[in-house]
Amino acid sequence: MQTTLILGGTGKTGRRIARRLENARIASRTDGFDLGDTASWASALDGVTAVYLVEPDLRAARLPRFVDHAVAAGVSRLVMLSAPRAGEEGHPLHAAERAVRESGAGWTILRPQWFAQNFSEGPWAAGIREGVLALPAGAGAAPFVDAEDIADVAAAALTDDRHAGEVYDLTGPRAVGFGEAVDLIARAAGREIEYADVEPRVFVERQIAYGVPETVARLLTGLLADLREGRGADLGDGVERALGRPPRSFEEFVAATTWLVS
CATH class of the missing domain: 3.90.25.10 (UDP-galactose 4-epimerase, domain 1)
Structure with missing residues (x-):
């Protein structure tokens, strides 16, 4: 059975995604996980095949290194919560998006408004x-x-290969x-x-x-x-493309x- 690690698992989207998945593992400080502490990553990634990626601190640059560790540990699917215009140079999440795209794993990027x-x-x-x-x-x-729509799209992308390589603009x-x-x-x-x-x-x-x-x-x-x-x-069509229904x-x-x- 696929095990999915959810960063930000107690946040607005993370906890909603966890409710939608059968075998979700929450990455949280209460369980000893710290995105800023590489020593805590190995145990969190043990046996994990998919990861929902969130960077709560836009001043930090931790996700690219975490992505490398995750793929090396056997993760084959990455879904990243990003932001509008993150594909542009200079955006705080640009480097993280690039790391996800170039990771070698199946990836999906979510850019909600x-x-x-x-x-x-x-x-x-x-x-x-x-x-x-x-x-x-x-x-x-x-x-x-609605964060419920974001969670629906993320859960679908974490469990279905047809979302691989997609960038969904969610509005x-x-x-x-x-x-x-x-x-x-x-x-x-x-x-x-x-x-x-x-x-x-x-x-x-x-x-x-x-x-x-x-x-x-x-x-x-x-x-x-x-x-x-x-x-x-501007309106995005990501919810409808991913789920086949309007937002x-x-x-x-x-x-x-x-x-x-x-």
């Missing part, structure tokens, strides 16, 4: 709970993708503005929530004050600022989520 779950269990959840979501996205819109079925998104959530939650646009410079300063490293704060702010300039709203809508995500009150 902004997660819908960012509103419910990610970096924007606190603002939703508190009643004001302040972001530097202006009137921009994004085709938010929702339409671009949704932040104002509309917050209104939909407010109606579902039965309370007032507002979206407030803030200047990118102010947002960077706030993130740094909250303890976010400056390089990460500027990277994330730049991605959100792209939306206010009308970039990042879940933002409205479906909202209806299926329990919205907590602060």
Whole structure:
């Protein structure tokens, strides 16, 4: 039976993928695994035939070396959670994508847009709970993708050879503005929530004050600022190509989520 190692196995996509696989092994610090500690890799990879790859720290460059170790240990299938434009030189995940492509193993790369779950269990959840979501996205819109769709595609790619060599751009079925998104959530939650646009410079300063490293704060702010300039709203066909069905809508995500009150 295939054994699949899931990096980030307690995260938004990892835990959902684990529920979909019969023989999943979670790579976590509680079990002694550390992506930054090569000494912990051998035991995690023992008997593993497929790996779901996630790099939680965009400042790090650990995945290429881990990929080499994984393939040397007998892994024959790699599925990487990447990001839009990671195929371009200079992107933080470019080297990792290249390592996956050149590994000699069967590979699939997933490039999701902004997660819908960012509103419910990610970096924007606190603002939703508190009643004001302040972001530097202006009137921009994004085709938010449901993490359940990402998990469905990843599980398929980890278990079916027909996804080998594919790069899947994963989005929702339409671009949704932040104002509309917050209104939909407010109606579902039965309370007032507002979206407030803030200047990118102010947002960077706030993130740094909250303890976010400056390089990460500027990277994330730049991605959100792209939306206010009308970039990042393009739709991808990855969900439909991989699964033969359309992606879940933002409205479906909202209806299926329990919205907590602060």
